[in-house]
Amino acid sequence: MTEQRDVAPFPTPGARPADLPDLVGRLARRDPDRVAIHERTADGLVAVTRGELWQRVRALAEELRGRGVDAGDAVAVWMPNWTEALVWQCAVAARGGHVVGINTRYGVEEATHVLARARPVLVALAHGFHGLDLASRLRAAVEGSGVRPQVALVRGDGTTPDVGGLGTWTPERTDGPEPERSDPDRLAVAFTTSGSTGLPKLAAHTGAAVLTHAVAGAAALGLTEDDVMLGALPLSGVFGYNAVLAGLAAGGAALLEPVFDADDTLDDMAAVGVTHLASGDDLGLRLVEAQRERPRDLSSWRWWGVADFQGRSHELAAWLDGLGVATAGVYGSSEVFALAATWPLSEPIPQRWAGGGRVVHPGIEVRVQGGPGVEGELEFRGPNVVDAYLGASPETFTDDGWFRSGDLGVVVDEGAFVYVCRAGDALRLRGFLVDPAEIELRLAAHPAVHTAKVVGIEGPDGGSVAVGFVTLDAPATADDLRAWCAATLAAFKVPAAVHVIDEMPTTSGTNGSKIRTGVLAALAREHSRSLQRP
Incomplete structure (x- = not known):
């Protein structure tokens, strides 16, 4: 089983934070001037320090308190990879609530489903982002779901869009008091599942689970305070969320790309020295093609954790190996977190490029009915496993409490497995x-x-x-x-x-x-x- 290793800047168990807001607060108090976020904006890259991030979390947490957001409440965050997305994650958790991310690509049907299942008291809306009329989608989703939340307009264009008569406000506070200690055992975040067999479920995890997994992921990847994780995948999804939080848990920084453009992203990767990236091979392919067309200095890039979505991972891994980028297959889902497993770099290639890996935390257990070496459905138990489903209780657990993943795989060693494919594929x-x-x-x-x-x-x-x-x-x-x-x-x-x-x-x-x-x-x-x- 994988040993739990300590990571900077919390080298001892007693120094570890309890949940996400506690993490950001401790990082800010430790070194407020260190950069936590690099964000691409219309005016170029903007750096946000730990101190600035924590200040914005405190300010929003106080506004949410004034707006009546309290323990157990759901808040829907409908925005791209802005720093605000992380601020909302932390501030809502500080109030004891949980965030449900809504992808900016979601249409009315998907948004209606999320509102009906999560029943948020508030929606943080990035109306007008990238020319998208998110207010119209929200208005239609509200009508279809019967839920009538407050609406917070984030980075709006100065106008007040029609959101169907819902109460709207714009966060304006610039600071606030230290929030009360949040309860890490409360739900903190929920992710939509793939929805391959219908509309998605909403898999929710506690604040303690989020922090535990972030620290475990940072340790498994060997992340340090000098590393930069690329956040090109939406933070509303488990892949983008877990990768960025692993970087923050190590005291490092994240590069957030609100709109993915391969050329812009490569320019930014070179500018800030991105060291780690976790993505599907679809995103990797676009980066590689753009890099071949116009090479940049990517000498800082050391690790690519890949999920094979389009059958190109091995080819891309071989090419990146020539650039000094080590590729490792990964495994994850909304229910068990992304980066739940990855192969150590000591594993030989091409075996290291396969999906699956060694679990990143000693408390994560994996099994297949029939035992090691037998192909079957992967089942998991541990702190990474979904704590609740919002608005539904699907039959996803065995009688003895193991989560049934719906994925086929082979356990090759204690805590190590090879992912084969979805059972239905x-x-x-x-x-x-x-x-x-x-x-x-x-x-x-x-x-x-x-x-x-x-x-x-x-x-x-x-x-x-x-x-x-x-x-x-x-x-x-x-x-x-x-x-x-x-x-x-x-x-x-x-x-x-x-x-x-x-x-x-x-x-x-x-x-x-x-x-x-x-x-x-x-x-x-x-x-x-x-x-x-x-």
């Missing part, structure tokens, strides 16, 4: 259970292929067959690609058909862009008459 081919990623990696290795995805559908004889979809950088035929697969894969794994498409259908979530396998499966069925048995 596994293919049953000729009686064998096959991870589609194995076929995708082979297709993506073809020189002409840009992106590859494999889905399973019912074949002519009623059994399942694999169907590949690719986007290309150079000409290639379906026969070429099937022959390429047949050169190294077992015959039953060779796709029955490979279709060349102009672009992959994707959905943009809080943790990155994922390919919509359901759309591809429907397209595969339309083309099923052309299927060939391998």
